[in-house]
Each structure stands twice: as C-alpha cells, then as structure tokens.
Amino acid sequence: MRIVPIDVGYLGLAEAANAFLVRGPVGDALVECGTATTWSTLAAGLAAHGVAPAGVGDLLLTHIHLDHAGAAGHLAEAGARVRVHPFGVAHLVDPARLVASSRRVHGTAYDRFYGDLRAVASERILAVEDGARIEAAGLVFEAMHTPGHARHHVVWLLDHAGERHAFMGDLAGILVPGSEFVAVPTPPPEFDPDAWRASLARVIDARPSHLWLTHGGLVGGSARVAEAFLRRASDRLSTEVSWLRELVATGVDEPTCIRAYGRRERAAARAAGVDDARMADFVDDAFLRMNLGGARRAFTPRP
Ligand SMILES: [Zn+2]
Numbered sequence: 001m002r003i004v005p006i007d008v009g010y011l012g013l014a015e016a017a018n019a020f021l022v023r024g025p026v027g028d029a030l031v032e033c034g035t036a037t038t039w040s041t042l043a044a045g046l047a048a049h050g051v052a053p054a055g056v057g058d059l060l061l062t063h064i065h066l067d068h069a070g071a072a073g074h075l076a077e078a079g080a081r082v083r084v085h086p087f088g089v090a091h092l093v094d095p096a097r098l099v100a101s102s103r104r105v106h107g108t109a110y111d112r113f114y115g116d117l118r119a120v121a122s123e124r125i126l127a128v129e130d131g132a133r134i135e136a137a138g139l140v141f142e143a144m145h146t147p148g149h150a151r152h153h154v155v156w157l158l159d160h161a162g163e164r165h166a167f168m169g170d171l172a173g174i175l176v177p178g179s180e181f182v183a184v185p186t187p188p189p190e191f192d193p194d195a196w197r198a199s200l201a202r203v204i205d206a207r208p209s210h211l212w213l214t215h216g217g218l219v220g221g222s223a224r225v226a227e228a229f230l231r232r233a234s235d236r237l238s239t240e241v242s243w244l245r246e247l248v249a250t251g252v253d254e255p256t257c258i259r260a261y262g263r264r265e266r267a268a269a270r271a272a273g274v275d276d277a278r279m280a281d282f283v284d285d286a287f288l289r290m291n292l293g294g295a296r297r298a299f300t301p302r303p
Contacts, residue, residue: 001025001139001160003210005217006045008034010067011113013281015177017067020167020212021049022158024137029058030080031156031167032214035070037115042071053078058136062169063153064088065187066102066114068214073118082120083134085145086127087152092120105187105290128154146171146203148196149185155203164223166208171199172233175216176282181272182216182233183265183283184240184291191294193241200234244295254292261288 002023010017019042020031028051034042043053059080061069072082072092084092091098095117103110128134130145142157149170156167173182186193204227211219211226220226243264247257262285269279 001158003165003212003218004049005212006042008038008045009041010034010038011281015217016282017215018212018217019045021046021051022137022139023049024139026138027057028055029060029136029139029141030056030075031060031212032062032068032169033059033071033075034068035066035114036074036117037070037113039071039074043074053080056080058083058134060134060136060141060156060167061085061088062155062167062171062214063150064091064098065150065170066098066117068169070114070117073120076120076124077118080124081136082125083128083136083141083143084125085143085152085154086129089122089125089127092125093122095119101189105293106286109286144202144206146199147190148192148194148199149190150187151190151192151195153199155199157206157208163210164206164208165210165212166203166206166226167212167214168203169214171196171203172211172213172219172230173215173236174282175213175219176269176272176274176278177216179269179272179274179278181269181274181279182236183287184237185287186240186244186291186294186298188290188294188297191298193237193298196237197234200230200237204230204234241295244291245299248292248296248299254289257292258285258288261292 004021005018019033022029059075059082061084128143132143144155146153146155158165173184207223208226209223219229265283
C-alpha cells in the first residue's frame with residue numbers, strides 16, 4: 001500500500017490542496033478530487049503514476065465542499081464509485097444547490113476556481129454511515145462522521161502494517177505548507193464549533209499515526225506526533241472561536257471586522273514563520289469574509 005499526494009493546483013497555487021491516490025493490493029482508490037477546474041491537473045497527476053481516470057475504482061470524499069469534491073462527477077463518469085456522507089448524496093446527484101451555495105460564499109471567484117460541476121449518477125454514489133467499513137483497492141477504509149467544519153464531514157481511517165492513516169479533510173484546518181501555521185476555515189452555513197471539538201476528540205481517541213491533510217499534506221509518522229498536532233489544532237480552534245465570538249458580539253461593521261481579523265491572522269502566521277506575502281495567498285479577505293459569515297451564523301441565536 002502506498003499513499004501518493006497529488007497537488008491539484010487549487011487557487012492556482014502550489015500545495016494548496018491535494019487529492020490522495022491510494023495504491024492498494026487490488027487497484028487504486030482516490031481520497032478527495034479537487035475542483036472541477038483542476039480536473040485536468042488531477043488527471044495529469046494520476047497519469048504520472050500510470051493511472052487513467054477509469055482506473056480509479058473508488059473515490060472517497062471527506063465532504064462535499066468543492067475543493068474536495070468538485071471533480072466527483074468527472075470521476076464517476078469515468079467509472080468510479082463515490083463514497084460520501086449521507087447528507088452529501090443529493091447535492092452530488094443534483095449540484096444546483098451546492099453551486100448556488102458556493103457562489104454565495106465565493107462570489108466572483110467562483111467561476112475562476114470552481115467551475116462547472118458534473119452531476120454524479122445516483123447509481124454511482126454510496127452513502128457511508130458512521131463506522132461503515134468499505135473495501136476499496138483491496139483495503140478496508142472506515143468512515144468516521146466528524147461534523148463541525150461541515151455537517152457532512154467524514155474522516156477516513158485506514159489501517160495498514162501497524163500504521164493508522166487518517167484522511168482529515170478540513171477537520172485539522174488548513175496548514176500553510178512548509179510552516180506550522182494552521183488557518184481555521186469556519187464557513188457558513190454549517191460551521192459548528194462544539195461539534196468540531198468533539199469530532200477532533202474522537203479522532204484523537206482513534207490514535208492515528210499519519211494525518212493526511214487535504215490542505216497541507218502529511219503530518220505525523222507516529223501516534224505521538226499526530227496526537228500533538230491534533231491537540232494543537234483543537235486549541236487553535238478554541239482560541240479562534242472565542243476571539244471570533246467576541247468580535248461578532250461587538251457589532252462593528254464588516255470592513256472593520258475583516259481588518260482586525262486579518263491583522264490577527266497575519267501576526268499569528270508571522271510568529272509561525274509565514275511572511276505576509278505567502279499568507280496573502282492562503283488567507284485573503286475572501287477567506288476571512290467566508291469565516292466571519294460562518295461565525296456570525298453559528299453565534300447568532302436562532303428562534
Ligand atoms: Zn471544507
């Protein structure tokens with residue numbers, strides 16, 4: 001078994017998002033697939049390892065946000081079975097609402113970075129319940145439902161040769177490559193801080209040795225290192241959430257919020273060795289606006 005990260009070139013950047021090719025004893029599976037606009041980059045990445053799209057038997061998705069699942073329709077057309085949280089099924093079969101929601105979040109950047117989705121034929125999708133064990137590429141993957149970043153989020157666990165691999169999706173945040181800075185994506189409409197912390201605790205209890213971050217690549221190599229990273233991610237989530245909660249409660253206007261939030265993130269990133277120019281690639285105003293939208297929604301009491 002071998003896991004090969006493929007950089008899909010998300011946002012036109014190097015190392016901003018991966019798909020993971022899992023080479024098993026009986027064929028190949030893929031975890032994540034990038035956006036529809038990065039499909040050709042993914043296909044080229046697969047080809048570099050001698051894999052045609054039709055050679056991907058199973059596509060395992062951590063969630064249906066478009067940087068993770070945007071090319072699912074392309075792979076399903078090539079013949080892949082698509083494994084996704086039950087809440088994600090309808091959105092992949094008919095992506096109209098997913099596209100509309102993503103357009104609301106990403107605005108004019110949508111067409112540049114996300115593009116036209118292909119629907120996934122319903123007979124190609126399999127919903128995975130919490131704890132479901134599925135066979136792909138001759139390996140057994142276990143689905144762990146991990147809401148918080150989104151309610152349709154799944155962490156995939158894979159045991160092999162004494163190692164426990166966890167495909168983390170966005171649950172441990174966005175690691176700026178080559179640094180220790182983790183950005184916490186809190187998008188609307190489903191960001192739920194309490195559920196997120198509980199999900200991270202569940203993953204810590206599962207004692208993975210290798211964490212595969214869609215945004216950031218491999219972290220760990222031992223259960224001790226992986227646990228330390230997950231605990232840091234959980235602490236970072238907590239401090240970020242309480243700071244955002246206070247910011248939202250001040251009631252100040254959006255531009256002021258964005259400026260304060262940007263200053264805070266840049267300072268934290270600098271302390272972790274990420275300069276402002278590099279940071280601007282990963283954490284721009286659009287990202288901050290998205291997070292604020294999620295925070296406002298999560299912290300506003302609803303009737
Ligand atoms: Zn996401």
